[in-house]
Amino acid sequence: MTAGLDTPDRRGRTHLDRAGRDLTGNPRVKVRDVTLLSCHWYVLRTTTFDYRHRDGRWSTEQRETYDRGNGATVLLYDTERGTVLLTRQFRYPAYVNGHPDGMLLETAAGLLDQDDPETAIRREAAEETGHTIGEVQHVFDVYMSPGSVTERLHFYAAPYSQGTRTGAGGGVAEEGEDIEVLELPFTEALDLVRTGAIADAKTIMLLQWAALDGPFGK
Structure with a gap:
């Protein structure tokens, strides 16, 4: 057996x-x-x-x-203030493969588990950032590492504000999560992509989308 x-x-x-x-x-x-x-x-x-x-x-x-199942991620943005909301947490696979400290700046994300993608990303946004988001925009779906990983990641974007904050965020402690929430000017986030300080693929993709076709595009 x-x-x-x-x-x-x-x-x-x-x-x-x-x-x-x-x-x-x-x-x-x-x-x-x-x-x-x-x-x-x-x-x-x-x-x-x-x-x-x-x-x-x-x-x-x-x-x-x-x-590992499929997942979803969301870029939270505030066009009036020109900011985005990101998270920072320890990622051991990145740490063991050359990242200096394993602390990655990322968009909120998580596995779908038994939920549909939109439900899952609302859950993850609330758990990780403390914001209960309203209307979300579906951006695209991507196979992140198709040579070996089956995961399909669903990408979303949604506005946030002081009024959408309903909790502390930080993740689920019972699941070992210890997540720091960071609000950055959008232009600074793009600079961090250029310097390599943001090295997470899903985050780079959503930030570049936001600059080209999204809320901060021309």
Whole structure:
């Protein structure tokens, strides 16, 4: 009996080796086998599949996929004051891969869990920044690291003000979150992208969107 296969894992999941076996959207891909490697919190699998190349030949390939679920992120902005609301928190994967202290400046974000993207991002904005946002704008959906991570991230933007603040923010302590909330002039945030002080991809994408087509665009 293996957790995640025939018995529930720590999150109550079973049959985790079935993902992808019924895919039919691409006739050049035939999934042969899926092996569960880990399901400690997120899910790591190795998939073996046959792939038909453009010249017609078939080859057998293996790929590892890391499934952490889908997520959503939101840029909170105030056009009257020319500011954006960001967070700063410790990210161990960045720390272990060369970031000086692992403290990343980011837009509010989180996993969908069982919610739809808009519901999830309202939840995350309230938990992380303390603001209960009103109308949100859907910007785009992006596969952030399609070579190995299955996650699709839903991008949003929403205005904030002193009137939308309903809590302290800072994240959920029971989940180990320790999040600092920072309000920055939008122009300063763009400068931090240029200098590399903002090194988080989703944050850079939303700030650049805001400058080109969004609330701070010409």
